[in-house]
Amino acid sequence: MEKIAFIFPGQGSQYPGMGKELFENYDEAKKIFDEADKRLGYSISQLCFNGPKEALDLTENTQPAVLTVSIAAFEVLKRHGIKPSVVAGHSLGEYSAAVAAGGISFSDAVLLVKNRGKFMQEAYPEGSGMMAAIIGLDKEALNSVCKEAAKEGIVSPANINSPIQIVIAGEKKAVQKAMELAKGKGAKKIIPLSVSVPSHCKLMEPVGRRLEEELNKIDIKNLSMPLINNADAKAITDSSTLKDSFIRQLSYPLLWVDSVLRMIEMGVDTFIEAGPGTVLTGLVKRINKNVRIFNVEDKKGIEQLKEIQWS
Numbered sequence: 001m002e003k004i005a006f007i008f009p010g011q012g013s014q015y016p017g018m019g020k021e022l023f024e025n026y027d028e029a030k031k032i033f034d035e036a037d038k039r040l041g042y043s044i045s046q047l048c049f050n051g052p053k054e055a056l057d058l059t060e061n062t063q064p065a066v067l068t069v070s071i072a073a074f075e076v077l078k079r080h081g082i083k084p085s086v087v088a089g090h091s092l093g094e095y096s097a098a099v100a101a102g103g104i105s106f107s108d109a110v111l112l113v114k115n116r117g118k119f120m121q122e123a124y125p126e127g128s129g130m131m132a133a134i135i136g137l138d139k140e141a142l143n144s145v146c147k148e149a150a151k152e153g154i155v156s157p158a159n160i161n162s163p164i165q166i167v168i169a170g171e172k173k174a175v176q177k178a179m180e181l182a183k184g185k186g187a188k189k190i191i192p193l194s195v196s197v198p199s200h201c202k203l204m205e206p207v208g209r210r211l212e213e214e215l216n217k218i219d220i221k222n223l224s225m226p227l228i229n230n231a232d233a234k235a236i237t238d239s240s241t242l243k244d245s246f247i248r249q250l251s252y253p254l255l256w257v258d259s260v261l262r263m264i265e266m267g268v269d270t271f272i273e274a275g276p277g278t279v280l281t282g283l284v285k286r287i288n289k290n291v292r293i294f295n296v297e298d299k300k301g302i303e304q305l306k307e308i309q310w311s
Contacts, residue, residue, distance in 0.1 A: 002269060002270045002292075002310060003085050003086075003266070003267040003268045003269055003270065004082070004083070004084045004085055004268070004270045004271075004272060004310075005084055005085065005086045005087065005088065005263045005268040005270070005271050005272070006074065006077075006084035006086075006087045006088075006097070006100055006271075006272050006274050007087070007088050007089065007090070007093070007097075007271055007272070007273050007274070007280050007284070008070045008074075008087070008088070008089035008090070008093035008094075008096035008097050008100070008273075008274055008275050008280075009066060009070065009089075009090055009092075009093050009273060009275045009276060009277055009279055009280055010066065010089065010090040010091035010092040010093045010279075011059065011062050011063060011066060011091065011092050011195070012193075012195070012277075012279065013066055013275065013276045013277035013279050014048075014056050014057065014062050014065055014066050014276055014277075015053075015056075015276060015277070016048075016049070016050060016051030016052070016053050016056060017048075017049060017050075017051075018048050018049075018065075018069050018276040018277075018297065019033065019045070019048045019049065019068065019069035019072055019073075019276070019297075020048070020049040021298040021299045022069070022072045022073060022076060022297075022298065022299070022302075023045065023049070023072070025299050025302075026072075026075075026076045026079070026302070028072070028075040028076050028078075028079045029072035029073070029075060029076050031075070032068060032071050032072040032075055032106065033045040033048075033068060033072060035106060035107060035110075036064065036068040036106075036110045039107045039110050039111055040064060040110060040111065040114060044061070044064050044065055044068055044110075045068070047061060047065060048065050048068065048069060058117075058121075059117035059118075059120055059121045059195075059197060060114050060115075060117035060118040060121060061114075061117070062092075062117060063092050063113040063114060063116055063117035064110045064111075064113050064114045064117070066092060066093075066096075066275060066276060067092065067095055067096050067099075067109060067110055067113050068110060069275050069276050069297065070089075070093065070096040070274055070275030070276070071096055071099055071100070071106050071109075073274040073275055073296045073297060073301075073302075074096070074099075074100050074274045076296075076302055077272070077274060077296060077302070077305065080302070080305070080306050081310070082272070082305055082306075082310060084100065084225065084272070085225060085226075085266075085267075085268070086225055086226045086227070086228060086235070086263055086266060086268060087100050087101050087225060087226075087227050087228075088227065088228040088229075088259050088260075088263065089230075090159075090230075090254065090256060090279070090280055091159070091199065091200070091230065091249065091254055092113060092116075093275070093280075094227075094229065094230055094245070094246070094249060095109050095112065095113050095116075095246070096109075096274070096275065097227050098223070098227060098242060098246075100274075101223040101224055101225050101226075101227050102221060102223060102224040103220060103221055103222070103223045103227070103239065103242050104218060104219070104220055104221070105218075105219070108218040108219070112214055112215070112218065115211075115214050116207075116211055116214075119207045119210045119211060120197045120199065120204070120207050120250075121197060123197070123203070123204065123206055123207045124197050124198060124203065128171070128172060129169070129170065129171060129172060129175075129197060129198030129203060130169070130170070130171070130172040130175040130176070130192065130193075130198060131158060131167055131168065131169045131175070131192075131193040131195050131198055131199065132167065132168055132175055132178075132179050132190060132191060132192045132193060133161075133165060133166070133167050133189075133190070133191040133193060134165075134166050134167070134168060134178075134179070134182045134187050134189075134190055135164060135165050135187060135188050135189040135190070135191070136164055136186065136187045136188030136189060137164065137166070137182055137185060137186070137187045138163065138164060139157065139160060139166060141185055142157055142166050142168065142182065143157065144185075145178050145181045145182050145185060146168060146170075146178055148177075148178075148181055149174050149175075149177040149178035149181055150174060151177075152171075152173045152174040152176075152177045153170060153171035153173050153174035154170040154171050154174055154201060154202060154203055155168055155169070155170030155171065155174035155175050155177070155178050155201075156168065156169065156170060156201050156202070156253065157253050158198070158199060158200035158201055158253055158254065159200060159253070159254040159256060160253060160254065160255055160256055160257050160258070161254075161256050161257070161283050162256075162257060162283050162286040162287055163257060163286070163287070164188075164286075165283075165286070167193065167200075169198040169199060169200055169201040169203075170198055170201050170203065171198070171203070175198075179192070199250065200230075200249070200250065200251070200252060200253055200254050201251060201253075202251050203251075204250040204251040205250075205251045207250050207251075208247045208248070208250045208251055211246065211247055211250065212243075212247050215243050215246060215247070220239040220242060220243050221239055222237060222238050222239050223236070223237045223238070223239075223242065225237075226266070227242065228259045228262050228263055229241075229242075229245040229249070229259075230245065230249040230252070230254045230255060230256075230259065231245055231248040231249045231252040231253075231254075231255070232245075232255070233255040233258035233259040233261075233262050234262070235262070235266070256283060257287055260283070260284055260287045260288065261287065261288075264288055264291065268291070269291055269292060270291065270292040270293075270294075271284050271291055271292070271293045271294070272293075272294050272295070272296060272305070273293070273294070273295040273296065274295075274296050274297075275296075275297060276297050277295075277297065278295045280295075281293050281294075281295045
């Protein structure tokens with residue numbers, strides 16, 4: 001019998017046109033897009049379907065847009081009897097995972113992540129923070145690099161995405177120094193990321209405090225299934241731990257490798273990425289080649305999973 005994990009993508013997976021096929025073909029998806037538009041007070045659905053890309057890429061739009069497409073895909077899968085035993089999400093995706101597990105309502109989540117994006121953007125003016133992906137150095141080597149580069153300012157590992165793909169974040173000057181040092185240590189590839197907000201490092205602590213005020217306004221429930229959280233890669237089910245995880249994940253490294261390994265330890269042999277893009281599909285493949293992995297963002301993805309005889 002398969003043990004299925006649903007995993008939900010984060011910021012960076014967005015593209016104009018996402019979710020359009022789901023909206024046009026499935027009533028469950030249409031209902032989610034309509035609910036998002038109503039709660040936000042503007043048409044996030046039209047932004048998802050038509051762009052423009054510049055507007056979709058604004059953090060306070062990206063976050064509710066990706067969450068909406070992810071939950072639309074989730075609701076269609078659920079309608080067809082395809083359900084997870086455990087959930088996880090990559091950064092913003094942790095909110096999608098919490099909705100899927102019944103911890104927060106979609107209506108509350110979509111407004112919450114819009115505010116999260118707004119707070120993150122306001123905390124760091126364009127150009128003062130930076131993130132970069134370092135490929136080809138392990139965690140220990142990169143910790144050493146960041147420690148040395150920290151003489152220039154705040155910089156630290158932010159996303160442990162795969163054994164040899166780690167994102168660093170911090171103040172621009174310190175990140176640039178770390179990039180230079182990583183190259184000297186033999187990094188195969190260094191990619192500056194096109195994001196202005198340095199997520200998952202201590203620079204985000206003030207954002208966490210603002211986010212906590214918003215979290216105090218909504219109803220957070222115990223989860224109906226385990227959620228593997230970003231900050232600890234642990235299975236959580238109670239509401240207070242979920243709330244704490246939302247706050248801490250902003251300023252703590254995102255432990256994606258450990259999260260995937262934890263789900264495999266729990267018996268997961270099938271991962272379904274629900275939402276736009278295939279970023280997580282690629283990362284899971286790099287972490288473990290023996291598990292099955294599917295991504296669902298359109299009609300083709302839904303129909304493919306419907307044809308499988310799930311035991």
